[in-house]
Amino acid sequence: MSDRDREPLDDSQEFDDVSPIDEADAPREHRPAPEELAVEAEAQAEAEADTGSAGDIASDVALTDREAVANDAALAVRRVERRDVVRWSARALAGVAAAALGVGAVLGAGALPDDARVRAEVPATQVQPASPLQSRVCAGPALRVGTADGEDALAIAAIADPSLVTGSLGGDVEQAALRVTGAGDVRGGESIVQRNEASTLSAAQSLDIDVDAVRGFAASECAETSLDQWLVGGSTRTGRQTVLTIANASEVSASVDVTVYGAEGPVESVGSTGIAVAPGAEEVLDLAALAPGVSDAVVRVASVGAPVTAHLQQTTTRGLERGGFETIDPVPALLTTVLPGVAVTEPTGLETQPDYDDTAGVLRLLSPQGGDVRVVFQASDGSSIESSGTLEAGRVTDFDLEELPVGTHAIRVESDAPVVAGARTVAVAGEGLDFDWVAGGQARSGTSAIAVPSGPAATLHVVSTSDADQEITVAGETVQLPANGVHEQQVGGGTVEVSGDDLVLALEYRSPSLVGGFTVSTQGRAASGVLVVH
Numbered sequence: 366m367s368d369r370d371r372e373p374l375d376d377s378q379e380f381d382d383v384s385p386i387d388e389a390d391a392p393r394e395h396r397p398a399p400e401e402l403a404v405e406a407e408a409q410a411e412a413e414a415d416t417g418s419a420g421d422i423a424s425d426v427a428l429t430d431r432e433a434v435a436n437d438a439a440l441a442v443r444r445v446e447r448r449d450v451v452r453w454s455a456r457a458l459a460g461v462a463a464a465a466l467g468v469g470a471v472l473g474a475g476a477l478p479d480d481a482r483v484r485a486e487v488p489a490t491q492v493q494p495a496s497p498l499q500s501r502v503c504a505g506p507a508l509r510v511g512t513a514d515g516e517d518a519l520a521i522a523a524i525a526d527p528s529l530v531t532g533s534l535g536g537d538v539e540q541a542a543l544r545v546t547g548a549g550d551v552r553g554g555e556s557i558v559q560r561n562e563a564s565t566l567s568a569a570q571s572l573d574i575d576v577d578a579v580r581g582f583a584a585s586e587c588a589e590t591s592l593d594q595w596l597v598g599g600s601t602r603t604g605r606q607t608v609l610t611i612a613n614a615s616e617v618s619a620s621v622d623v624t625v626y627g628a629e630g631p632v633e634s635v636g637s638t639g640i641a642v643a644p645g646a647e648e649v650l651d652l653a654a655l656a657p658g659v660s661d662a663v664v665r666v667a668s669v670g671a672p673v674t675a676h677l678q679q680t681t682t683r684g685l686e687r688g689g690f691e692t693i694d695p696v697p698a699l700l701t702t703v704l705p706g707v708a709v710t711e712p713t714g715l716e717t718q719p720d721y722d723d724t725a726g727v728l729r730l731l732s733p734q735g736g737d738v739r740v741v742f743q744a745s746d747g748s749s750i751e752s753s754g755t756l757e758a759g760r761v762t763d764f765d766l767e768e769l770p771v772g773t774h775a776i777r778v779e780s781d782a783p784v785v786a787g788a789r790t791v792a793v794a795g796e797g798l799d800f801d802w803v804a805g806g807q808a809r810s811g812t813s814a815i816a817v818p819s820g821p822a823a824t825l826h827v828v829s830t831s832d833a834d835q836e837i838t839v840a841g842e843t844v845q846l847p848a849n850g851v852h853e854q855q856v857g858g859g860t861v862e863v864s865g866d867d868l869v870l871a872l873e874y875r876s877p878s879l880v881g882g883f884t885v886s887t888q889g890r891a892a893s894g895v896l897v898v899h
Contacts (some may be wrong), residue, residue, distance in 0.1 A: 370490040467585040468897075498558060501528060501587035502612045502674035503545070504692045505554030507572050507579065509680070510608055510651040516555050521548040521649050522580060523765035527570035529555060532816035534859035536562025543647045553647030554674075555775065556614040557587055565811075567860070569883060571818035571874070574690050579680050581690030581799045582879040584820055584872065592612060594695035597729055597787030598802035599662040599677045601653040604688070605718070608678040609650045611666060619671040621648075625656035626663040626731055630759040632656040642673060649789060652677070660723075661761045663731045663785060666695070677782045681800070683720050689792075689799035694883055698733065698783035702805030704776040704882065705871035706826030706853065709769045715793055716767075724798060726766035728776060728788045732756040736781035740764075743775045743828075745851055758763035775828045775851050775869075778805060794877035803871065812864040815885055819858050820874035827852040828869040837865030 424739065461625040503585065506523040531538055535561045543553035559566040568587035576579060588594075599607040613619045621640040625632045634655040642648050656662065666675040675695050681688030696702075709726055716725035730738065735758030743749040756762060766788070778786045786805035792798065817823055832848050839854050840861045846852055856872075863870060873882040 381383070390560050406589045408487050408706065411700045413837070421799045423470050424645075430624065445661060447856070449866050467771075478558045498560050499562075500559075500614060501557040501566060501568045501589060502570060502614050503527065503557065503587035504556040504585045504676040504678065504694075505543075505570075505612075506552065506676060507574055507583075507680075507690065507692075508545075508551075508608050509578075509647060510606065510649065513578070515595035517561070517606070518881040519547075520547060521551055523551050523621045524575040524576055527572050528866070529568065529570045530816040530818045530859065532569075532814035533559055533562065534565075534812070534814050534830060536566075538562055538566070543614060543645055546643065546646050546648050548649065549868065554612050555587070556611065556612075556645075560807050565809075565813045565880060567814060567816040567885070569582050569816040569818050569872070572690070572692065573820070573879075573882065578682060578687065579690050580687040580797055581637070582820060582874060582876075582881040583690050583692040583801075584874055584881040584883055585676065585677075585692040585694050585817055586816075587675070588674050588695050588882040588886060590674050591695065591697075592669070592672050593665070593667045593697075594675055595677060595698060595731075595732070595785040596664040596677045596693050596695055597785050597804060598691070598789065599652060599679050600655055600681075600692040600723065601662065602661050602681050603658075604684075605723075607652040607662065608680075609652050609664065609666075610647055610676050610678070611640070611642050611650070611668075612674045613623060613644060613648040613671055616644050617671045618643055619668045619673050621666060621673060623650070623655060623669045624665040624667075625652065625659060626665070626761050627656065627659040628661055628761050628763075632659060642668075642671075644671070646754060647727065654862050661729060663729070663761050665733075681723070681798075688724075689797075691799075691801055691881070693802050694804050696785055696787070696804045696806070696884075698785050699805065699807065700780055700783055701830075702778050702784065702786050702807070703788060703828050703830065703869040704728075704788050704803050704805050705828045705851070705869050706824070706873045706882065707766070707776055708790045708873070708875065709766050709771055709774060710793070710881075711771055712790060713793050714766060723789070724791050724800070726788065728762070728764040728766060730756060730778065730784055730786050731761050732758060732780060732782050732784045734758050734782040736784075738778065738780040738784060740779075741777040742769055742778065743849075743851060744770060745853065747847075747850070756780070773826070775854065777827070790880055792878050792880040798876040799881075801873075801880040801882055802883065804871075804884045806869045806871065807887045808867040808869050808887070810868070810886045811864040812862065813885075814860045815833075815860050815870065815872070817856055817858050817861055817872060820881060821876040821879055822874060823856050823858065824873045825854050825863070825865070826854045826871045826873060827854075827860060827865075829865075829867060830869060831867040835866060837863070837868065839863055 507525040511518045512520050539558045545553045557568045571584040619642045622638045637655050666685045677693035679691045686792040739753045788803045791800045870885040
């Protein structure tokens with residue numbers, strides 16, 4: 366055996382007798398120690414297991430019996446170690462292969478021919494709930510905060526009850542009134558719930574008020590609950606009371622933060638954060654207590670714990686003259702929004718008188734982040750006027766509409782950053798004054814039953830955001846709607862069924878001295894089901 370083939374010696378292979386051996390001397394008998402015998406027995410058993418038969422351990426005559434035993438034992442250990450190495454190497458190679466396969470799938474998929482690629486579809490199922498549930502919360506009765514004599518600034522009273530209508534294509538619709546916190550027997554808005562139907566739910570209310578201090582008309586949509594919403598409109602200057610209602614129709618408490626924005630930006634206020642709204646309850650706040658003297662308000666309502674629904678109610682009085690009533694619905698901040706059916710009326714000159722400047726039409730915009738904005742005013746005959754500019758972050762900006770042609774316009778607003786929009790329209794006549802805030806809305810598709818509460822001369826405004834011509838259906842009538850076209854049609858009370866794609870809808874009510882309306886919201890999230898990936 367060459368030196369290369371020899372196994373290296375370890376501690377077990379050292380001789381216990383280090384004295385020199387004379388070649389003339391006969392070999393001395395070796396008496397193995399118990400440890401050697403144990404190693405020999407273990408090696409013998411290992412050899413029998415490997416060969417299937419017993420045999421002589423000493424296979425190399427150049428070594429002593431004890432060396433042979435030690436070497437065989439070392440070989441047996443190395444065989445075990447090699448098996449471990451093979452096993453771990455195989456595992457490591459499998460991991461490397463899996464990683465290489467993943468990298469190759471990401472980096473090399475585009476380099477493979479189509480017929481060599483393997484496309485795996487993720488197993489998924491669209492699951493509709495067994496009992497789909499949608500909910501809306503209405504603004505409720507017209508409220509007054511504070512007594513007429515000023516003795517109790519926190520007193521809350523209902524001065525007019527609404528007329529409520531629901532629109533649904535099926536399912537079970539239930540409603541229940543919320544309670545107003547700290548107001549005794551004053552009822553809040555209605556909570557509307559639809560079960561067992563995946564189509565959209567619509568609910569709306571109207572208020573026709575004519576009492577000593579308030580006269581006007583308001584129509585509003587019962588809105589979905591949300592964790593973040595905006596209210597465009599309202600004023601807290603002298604003679605304008607704006608009431609904020611925050612309704613919690615859930616079964617858990619909500620904590621709400623309210624931010625009021627004006628022309629100079631967000632208004633610093635005390636008591637506007639951490640407002641507790643109990644389950645099944647409605648909080649009522651006088652906006653002037655949070656932000657007094659704001660002529661051009663936009664309000665943000667953000668909640669944690671539970672989603673809520675917020676509305677504004679504005680009452681205007683100028684001395685002893687009643688100047689109108691309006692309910693303002695919540696809207697989201699969007700990159701693109703459309704305001705349908707914004708009426709521009711003939712100037713009367715009244716808007717030039719002191720304290721009557723808010724009897725003129727305006728477009729109100731706010732971008733929380735600021736950015737460039739493009740506005741298109743589209744008349745019912747298809748003609749349009751474009752304007753562009755830059756909005757300062759957090760500052761409310763009002764644009765006069767008096768230079769637009771008299772008539773009904775659809776206003777399209779596009780911005781680099783999310784923006785909220787609303788437009789004020791007015792009704793001025795000898796028998797009285799009134800105003801309405803038209804909210805910006807999003808497009809919707811499919812078939813919906815839109816709730817139409819009672820009111821003067823209800824008109825449905827339809828604005829297409831599609832680049833293609835289409836055929837829509839309104840109240841059973843077929844209408845050819847051109848790309849990005851507009852349509853208006855008078856409708857009766859109750860419900861009106863509308864079918865079409867990419868449509869923004871709004872209802873307008875108008876008489877010489879009364880005006881109101883609302884923009885129809887998009888389909889509820891609860892109706893769309895859940896995508897389950899297996």
